[in-house]
Amino acid sequence: MRNLFLLAAAVPILFYGVAAPAWAGDPIPSPARQSELDYMLRQDCGSCHGMTFKGGLGSPLLPEQLEGKSEDALADVVLDGIPGTPMPPWRSLLTQPEARWMIARLRRGLDQ
Template identity: 55%
Template sequence: MAWSVGVAAQADQPGPARQQELLNMLKHDCGSCHGLPPKGGLGPSLMPEALADKSDDLLLDAIQKGRAGTAMPPWQPFLSINESRWLIARLRQGWLP
């Protein structure tokens, strides 16, 4: 299944209030392991240059399902596919807290 972050996903963007919640989650929850800025820590860097060689499908799978044997939990109970796509797009744009 292809879960690209392309134009089709833009139509399903979260509303402004949820976007703010997602950015807070990115900063506080993701940042607790990936660092602030997300240059790495317990988890790998989430900076655009570190993600450049990673496919959207790989990133979406990591967010939704987590990574066995690591501290990366599955976020599927808390994030929809479209919300995860939206976060990936923000990370690729160089979002910083």
């Protein structure tokens, strides 16, 4: 019984103590997070940039439009928004690697 209790206490400690920092520094979001980001792109970003990213209130975000622009600069736009325009900052919801992942996803074309 006592051993079982120790095991129950040790598993979460090992899980968070060992696994979490490894993920925190990982530039590639976990598969579960990737599907959340994908959903966010379509629902939240798509509400301004168009369901097919051909543009709406926000500029088009198709691969052609993003070509030649720096991935880091575009990720900064996502994190900080563009003051004076409706483009809001997403820093409270996204990390830099997640913003970069979204940009890479848009660059590849969302339907690929």
